[in-house]
Amino acid sequence: GAVVSQxxxxxxxxxxxxxxxxxxxxxxxxxxxxxxxxxxxxxLMLMATSNxxxxxxxxxxxxxxxxxxxxxxxxxxxxxxxxxxxEDSSFYICSAGxxxxxxxxxxxxxxxxx
Amino acid sequence: DAKTTQPPSMDCAEGRAANLPCNHSTISGNxxxxxxxxxxxxxxxxxxxxxxxNETNEMASLIxxxxxxxxxxxxxxxxxxxxxxxxxxxRSQGGSExxxxxxxxxxxxxx
Numbered sequence: 001g002a003v004v005s006q007x008x009x010x011x012x013x014x015x016x017x018x019x020x021x022x023x024x025x026x027x028x029x030x031x032x033x034x035x036x037x038x039x040x041x042x043x044l045m046l047m048a049t050s051n052x053x054x055x056x057x058x059x060x061x062x063x064x065x066x067x068x069x070x071x072x073x074x075x076x077x078x079x080x081x082x083x084x085x086x087e088d089s090s091f092y093i094c095s096a097g098x099x100x101x102x103x104x105x106x107x108x109x110x111x112x113x114x
Numbered sequence: 115d116a117k118t119t120q121p122p123s124m125d126c127a128e129g130r131a132a133n134l135p136c137n138h139s140t141i142s143g144n145x146x147x148x149x150x151x152x153x154x155x156x157x158x159x160x161x162x163x164x165x166x167x168n169e170t171n172e173m174a175s176l177i178x179x180x181x182x183x184x185x186x187x188x189x190x191x192x193x194x195x196x197x198x199x200x201x202x203x204x205r206s207q208g209g210s211e212x213x214x215x216x217x218x219x220x221x222x223x224x225x
Contacts, residue, residue, distance in 0.1 A: 004157075033220035034213070043201075044152075045131075045215075049208065093158070095157075102163065103160070104160060
């Protein structure tokens, strides 16, 4: 299957700072990428849909000004958690879909806000 | 909301076939059945998907009932590394269509 990478895999930051997470499709072009969040012992919750060259579409209840998404190329989407707080600590996962039917997921980024 | 129902957990003996059920009684004609699994602290891994015909790949087989209201994922020879949470998801065709995850089913493969 196709490969999706995320960077960093883990990040610890202080409350009030911003954190950027990168999601890359390594061997295919992804016109659409998705960002999910997963809290302990819960399922994945879709945060937003990122389309190359256009604004992201956010799910209900997700603050677009807090979770900034940029999809500047067909292989890279970034999620920036602005003014992070301890409640933003979570496992952030991206997925990428190209012209085919299947989405492939990155390995996830674990964020801890102190 | 997820459109599928799975039992919360299942155990299987190593080396045996694991049959994972999923109900999707409200599936639409253009929706596919997808299976992913998530091993602890990793991103979900794609397993298989199908529309109405049975499908098989190197990882698993997918059996979809004729009325498409339920399906079964079959791991023919379960190993300890197959222990994971398995998600059955229905979704319209196209890589740009979002996946909505339910609670999934925890499969534990025992030695």
